[in-house]
Amino acid sequence: xxxxxxxxxxxxxxxxxxxxxxxxxxxxxxxxxxxxxxxxxxxxxxxxxxxxxxxxxxxxxxxxxxxxxxxxxxxxxxxxxxxxxxxxxxxxxxxxxxxxxxxxxxxxxxxxxxxxxxxxxxxxxxxxxxxxxxxxxxxxxxxxxxxxxxxxxxxxxxxxxxxxxxxxxxxxxxxxxxxxxxxxxxxxxxxxxxxxxxxxxxxxxxxxxxxxxxxxxxxxxxxxxxxxxxxxxxxxxxxxxxxxxxxxxxxxxxxxxxxxxxxxxxxxxxxxxxxxxxxxxxxxxxxxxxxxxxxxxxxxxxxxxxxxxxxxxxxxxxxxxxxxxxxxxxxxxxxxxxxxxxxxxxxxxxxxxxxxxxxxxxxxxxxxxxxxxxxx
Amino acid sequence: xxxxxxxxxxxxxxxxxxxxxxxxxxxxxxxxxxxxxxxxxxxxxxxxxxxxxxxxxxxxxxxxxxxxxxxxxxxxxxxxxxxxxxxxxxxxxxxxxxxxxxxxxxxxxxxxxxxxxxxxxxxxxxxxxxxxxxxxxxxxxxxxxxxxxxxxxxxxxxxxxxxxxxxxxxxxxxxxxxxxxxxxxxxxxxxxxxxxxxxxxxxxxxxxxxxxxxxxxxxxxxxxxxxxxxxxxxxxxxxxxxxxxxxxxxxxxxxxxxxxxxxxxxxxxxxxxxxxxxxxxxxxxxxxxxxxxxxxxxxxxxxxxxxxxxxxxxxxxxxxxxxxxxxxxxxxxxxxxxxxxxxxxxxxxxxxxxxxxxxxxxxxxxxxxxxxxxxx
Numbered sequence: 152x153x154x155x156x157x158x159x160x161x162x163x164x165x166x167x168x169x170x171x172x173x174x175x176x177x178x179x180x181x182x183x184x185x186x187x188x189x190x191x192x193x194x195x196x197x198x199x200x201x202x203x204x205x206x207x208x209x210x211x212x213x214x215x216x217x218x219x220x221x222x223x224x225x226x227x228x229x230x231x232x233x234x235x236x237x238x239x240x241x242x243x244x245x246x247x248x249x250x251x252x253x254x255x256x257x258x259x260x261x262x263x264x265x266x267x268x269x270x271x272x273x274x275x276x277x278x279x280x281x282x283x284x285x286x287x288x289x290x291x292x293x294x295x296x297x298x299x300x301x302x303x304x305x306x307x308x309x310x311x312x313x314x315x316x317x318x319x320x321x322x323x324x325x326x327x328x329x330x331x332x333x334x335x336x337x338x339x340x341x342x343x344x345x346x347x348x349x350x351x352x353x354x355x356x357x358x359x360x361x362x363x364x365x366x367x368x369x370x371x372x373x374x375x376x377x378x379x380x381x382x383x384x385x386x387x388x389x390x391x392x393x394x395x396x397x398x399x400x401x402x403x404x405x406x407x408x409x410x411x412x413x414x415x416x417x418x419x420x421x422x423x424x425x426x427x428x429x430x431x432x433x434x435x436x437x438x439x440x441x442x443x444x445x446x447x448x449x450x451x452x453x454x455x456x457x458x459x460x461x462x463x464x465x466x467x468x469x470x471x472x473x474x475x476x477x478x479x480x481x482x483x484x485x486x487x488x489x490x491x492x493x494x495x496x497x498x499x500x501x502x503x504x505x506x507x508x509x510x511x512x513x514x515x516x517x518x519x520x521x522x523x524x525x526x527x
Numbered sequence: 528x529x530x531x532x533x534x535x536x537x538x539x540x541x542x543x544x545x546x547x548x549x550x551x552x553x554x555x556x557x558x559x560x561x562x563x564x565x566x567x568x569x570x571x572x573x574x575x576x577x578x579x580x581x582x583x584x585x586x587x588x589x590x591x592x593x594x595x596x597x598x599x600x601x602x603x604x605x606x607x608x609x610x611x612x613x614x615x616x617x618x619x620x621x622x623x624x625x626x627x628x629x630x631x632x633x634x635x636x637x638x639x640x641x642x643x644x645x646x647x648x649x650x651x652x653x654x655x656x657x658x659x660x661x662x663x664x665x666x667x668x669x670x671x672x673x674x675x676x677x678x679x680x681x682x683x684x685x686x687x688x689x690x691x692x693x694x695x696x697x698x699x700x701x702x703x704x705x706x707x708x709x710x711x712x713x714x715x716x717x718x719x720x721x722x723x724x725x726x727x728x729x730x731x732x733x734x735x736x737x738x739x740x741x742x743x744x745x746x747x748x749x750x751x752x753x754x755x756x757x758x759x760x761x762x763x764x765x766x767x768x769x770x771x772x773x774x775x776x777x778x779x780x781x782x783x784x785x786x787x788x789x790x791x792x793x794x795x796x797x798x799x800x801x802x803x804x805x806x807x808x809x810x811x812x813x814x815x816x817x818x819x820x821x822x823x824x825x826x827x828x829x830x831x832x833x834x835x836x837x838x839x840x841x842x843x844x845x846x847x848x849x850x851x852x853x854x855x856x857x858x859x860x861x862x863x864x865x866x867x868x869x870x871x872x873x874x875x876x877x878x879x880x881x882x883x884x885x886x887x888x889x890x891x892x893x894x895x896x897x898x899x900x901x902x903x
Contacts, residue, residue: 241617252688255863255870280656280693283683307659312628318659319695487631494631 163330163375165383169302169322169390178302178326178386182375185265185290185329186215188222194324195286197259200224203247203274204265205234208292211335216265216290224261228254232270236423239269239309241317247277258282261324267293267340268300268427272318275306279321289323292332294344294378295428298385301326303393303406309422313487314414328382330375342464343428345370346409348381349463350435351388353456354408354499354507359384364459371464405507408499409435412469412521415484419472432465433524441512441520442501452504469525477525478518539706539751541759545678545698545766554678554702554762558751561641561666561705562591564598570700571662573635576600579623579650580641581610584668587711592641592666600637604630608646612799615645615685617693623653634658637700643669643716644676644803648694651682655697665699668708670720670754671804674761677702679769679782685798689863690790704758706751718840719804721746722785724757725839726811727764729832730784730875730883735760740835747840781883784875785811788845788897791860795848808841809900817888817896818877828880845901853901854894 164181184190200220204213209231220227230250232243251260262285264274271289278287289301307318333341345363348370352360362380363370369377389406396403413434416425425433439453461467473480485496495511502508540557560566576596580589585607596603606626608619627636638661640650647665654663665677683694709717721739724746728736738756739746745753765782772779789810792801801809815829837843849856861872871887878884 241621245617248686248693249688252686252692280683280695282692283681283694283696305659307656310624310628312625316628316658317624317656319656320659487628 163379165379167383167386167390169326169386169394174322176323176325178328178390180297180328180330180379180382180386182330184327185212185332186219188219190327191220191223191288191325194223194288195259195261197224197257197261197286199226199228199254199256199260200263201228201230201247201251201254201256201260202263202265203230203232203270203277205232205267205270207234208266208270208332212265212292212332216263220263226254232273234266234269236269236309236427239273239422241308244273244277244308247274248281251277251281256281256285258285260285262287263290264288264323265290265292266296267291268296271296271300272306272315273308275304275321275323276308276318279306279319284321286324287321289326291326291328293336293340294333294382295340295347295426296344297328297333297382298344299347299389301328302386302389303403314417314422328386330378330382333373333378336373338464339426339429341371341373343426343432345463346428346432346435346460346465348385349456349459350406350408350431351385353435353439353452353501353504354405355388355392355505356384357505359388360459360505367459367462401509404497404509405499408501408507409433409438411485411488411496411498412437412481414488415472415481416470418484418487419480420470425466425470429466432460432463433467433469436460436467437469437520437524438498439501440524441498441517444516444520445500445512447508448501448503452501467524469521471525478521481521482514482517539755541755543759543762543766545702545762545770550698552699552701554704554766556673556704556706556755556758556762558706560703561588561708562595564595566703567596567599567664567701570599570664571635571637573600573633573637573662575602575604575630575632575636576639577604577606577623577627577630577632577636578639578641579606579608579646579653581608581643581646583610584642584646584708588641588668588708592639596639602630608649610642610645612645612685612803615649615798617684620649620653620684623650624657627653627657632657632661634661636661638663639666640664640699641666641668642672643667644672647672647676648682648691649684651680651697651699652684652694655682655695660697662700663697665702667702667704669712669716670709670758671716671723671802672720673704673709673758674720675723675765677704678762678765679779690793690798704762706754706758709749709754712749714840715802715805717747717749719802719808721839722804722808722811722836722841724761725832725835726782726784726807727761729811729815729828729877729880730781731764731768731881732760733881735764736835736881743835743838777885780873780885781875784877784883785809785814787861787864787872787874788813788857790864791848791857792846794860794863795856796846801842801846805842808836808839809843809845812836812843813845813896813900814874815877816900817874817893820892820896821876821888823884824877824879828877843900845897847901854897857897858890858893 310316413430686692789806
């Protein structure tokens with residue numbers, strides 16, 4: 152597998168075009184984008200726009216976005232949601248519908264999601280559902296959201312019985328990745344974003360994996376050129392996969408490398424205890440170990456990946472989810488995952504460096520990998 | 528405008544194929560369909576199916592559907608929602624997600640909507656949103672749902688500030704219109720269904736309008752051959768319109784003839800006080816009168832339409848929504864309608880028999896039409 156690669160130059164601005172056939176949109180990557188009116192030129196016209204953000208991000212960036220949007224929309228409203236995965240619920244989503252209807256917004260109103268993955272997922276689902284669909288723009292302010300949730304059109308909310316159980320596939324009109332917003336990101340969230348960047352290496356691009364290893368200190372230092380390339384290459388790979396499989400019938404599932412174990416960790420710990428990227432980082436350790444245990448990839452490759460995940464500041468040891476049958480609890484939670492079908496768990500596994508496949512695995516082997524990865 | 532017509536024979540079974548390009552599906556029309564396993568052959572396979580119905584319809588028909596589905600799905604669950612437009616809310620929708628997750632349903636699970644428009648709209652939106660989309664089948668058991676809400680892919684729920692404000696465009700895999708289920712329909716609901724059937728005459732097909740006038744007594748007597756033709760021709764016209772404009776960018780809006788006034792009546796009276804079809808019937812009277820007042824159609828054509836609406840057992844006199852400025856209240860409610868843009872109300876008006884257009888109208892004229900239609 153080899154996703155087409157952009158020119159290798161390391162500058163700090165780029166545009167990635169996502170072409171899904173029906174509609175294509177651009178991902179603008181650069182520094183200082185959110186404060187410029189030009190960033191938002193050429194979007195659908197409307198009399199009103201609504202910026203949806205959260206209590207943490209809004210005070211930092213909302214006024215800059217509002218000023219830039221004022222050049223294009225007569226009325227620009229702002230809604231700040233409570234911050235955190237725990238609020239990715241219908242009740243919070245309802246606040247968006249309430250705001251839209253209270254302001255008399257119509258089916259041309261454009262929504263702008265300013266924040267991390269939670270804000271993006273909820274605003275995207277609100278845009279998909281409000282009057283059966285209004286335009287929206289993603290302005291992801293976390294590294295995780297810039298490389299992952301802003302590409303691919305997955306939107307949704309959590310249900311008490313499972314994560315992202317209710318949602319829609321709905322594409323934004325544009326994605327604006329401003330690298331400047333990453334400067335205020337807490338270190339834990341920077342690492343969480345690196346988890347999804349690292350992911351693209353083992354599943355699709357070993358050259359990129361080597362580049363991340365070489366540039367890790369620059370990435371951790373938030374050097375704009377390194378961040379720009381990491382975001383651009385991640386978006387390119389994801390876009391290449393999604394363009395071939397928008398509805399997740401097959402290939403797209405490889406993007407879930409580390410996510411089956413990761414979702415079990417998130418669900419078992421309670422959403423929000425671990426960041427999504429942290430759970431995915433640890434989940435990739437388990438998935439890599441399982442791939443090696445199945446003889447699909449050499450143990451040395453799994454070791455290399457685990458070293459990189461640890462160096463990125465991510466957990467590589469799984470949490471104990473049950474004092475008794477810990478592996479059983481992981482399995483139980485993985486069977487509830489929406490990628491499971493009729494109770495069978497399909498794992499994304501590494502079938503040689505840079506190549507991923509979906510397959511089931513013997514339960515005893517899965518148990519032994521979980522036990523080894525969770526050992527003290 | 529002339530929608531392609533099926534052969535004019537009056538038998539009591541038919542299949543209308545809806546071709547939306549991306550995916551086509553069939554509307555099966557006949558007597559006794561719901562109890563036959565063959566009715567549900569060829570649908571997506573899954574280990575589980577969920578029938579969503581309501582407290583009124585489930586005791587009458589759910590077991591027959593369950594028995595027919597048992598030939599195709601190892602597990603068939605049933606969920607009966609509370610009955611009525613007042614329950615077309617997120618809280619009720621949540622019951623569907625709860626049932627799906629409690630039963631361990633996966634993204635292949637097929638939903639079957641057994642009931643009227645409320646069940647169909649909610650089940651369709653649940654299918655669109657559960658795990659970002661699972662297949663669903665409409666089994667409309669009211670005349671209104673058979674001719675209207677089962678074609679076109681509009682799904683959704685109400686919001687306290689407006690009807691159908693949250694939803695999705697999502698197409699069913701099949702629609703099964705069993706004319707036998709219409710035999711148990713309360714007379715008021717039969718008339719409500721006739722409102723949407725009558726609607727297709729003035730906007731698209733004057734031959735059909737004349738046919739309805741001639742067959743009205745057979746339709747009111749629930750004669751299967753007459754019902755079959757009315758359902759088939761209505762579905763054909765709707766399908767023809769929707770196929771050209773699935774997302775309601777333009778032409779599709781003509782299907783809302785009578786609905787702008789009708790939604791104001793529903794909202795002003797409180798959802799459920801008048802049936803949707805009753806509000807549309809009365810709304811068509813107002814829209815026809817407004818068309819005549821604008822000189823777009825002869826007063827005699829409006830009179831003819833009003834006579835037919837009254838003969839179908841529908842209200843032709845508008846309710847008083849405000850003891851003071853009644854017309855002002857209608858206007859206020861119509862500006863909240865999601866078809867309004869930036870506060871301007873666009874009406875669907877008759878521009879000659881069998882032809883509809885969208886246009887705005889002078890407020891004074893709209894007020895005088897409302898006053899005349901609501902006078903005691």
